[in-house]
C-alpha cells in the first residue's frame with residue numbers, strides 16, 4: 766500500500782517534471798544546502814554558547830534572540846526544498862536507510878530543542894549572564910544537539926551516494 770502512495774507521488778506531474786529536468790534537481794538541492802547551512806550554523810552558535818565554548822561575553826538569551834529566527838527560516842526552506850527533492854524519487858528515498866535515519870534524527874533533534882526551550886530554560890533568568898556557565902542539563906542538551914546536527918547532514922550526504930545500493 767505505502768509504496769503505491771510513494772510511486773504515485775513520484776509519477777505525479779510535479780515529481781516527473783523535477784526528475785526529468787536537467788537543472789531543477791541540482792538547483793533545488795543547491796537551495797537545500799544553503800538552507801541546511803543556515804540551520805546547522807545558527808544551531809551550532811547557540812550550542813557552543815550553552816557549552817561555554819563561544820560567545821561567552823554574551824548572555825544565552827541574547828544569542829538565542831539572534832539565532833533562533835534564522836534557524837526557523839532556514840528550517841522552513843530546508844523542508845520546502847527537501848520535499849521537492851523527495852517527490853522526484855520518493856520510492857528510492859523511502860527504501861534508503863540514510864533518508865529514514867535522517868528523518869528520525871531530525872525528529873529527535875526537534876524534541877531535544879523543544880525540551881530545552883520549554884523545560885530546561887524555564888529558570889534561565891536565574892543563571893544567564895555574560896560569562897555565566899549554563900547548568901549541566903542545558904549543556905547536555907547543547908552537546909546532544911551538536912552531535913545530532915553532525916550526523917543528520919552525514920545521512921543527507923550519504924543518501925545520494927547510496928540510492929543505487931538500496932533500491
Ligand code: HEM
Pocket residue numbers: 794797798800801804805840843844846847848850851858871917918919920921922923924925926928
Ligand atoms: C534542516 C534539516 C535538513 C538537513 C540538515 C538536511 C541535510 C541534507 C544534506 C547534507 C543533503 C545532501 C546535499 C548534497 O549532497 O548536495 C541533503 C539532501 C537531501 N535532503 Fe535534506 N536535510 C534537511 C531537511 C530535509 C527534509 C525535511 C527533507 C524531506 C522531506 C530532506 C530531503 C532530502 C533529499 C531528498 C535529499 C537529496 C538526496 C540526494 O538524492 O542527493 N531534507 N539533505
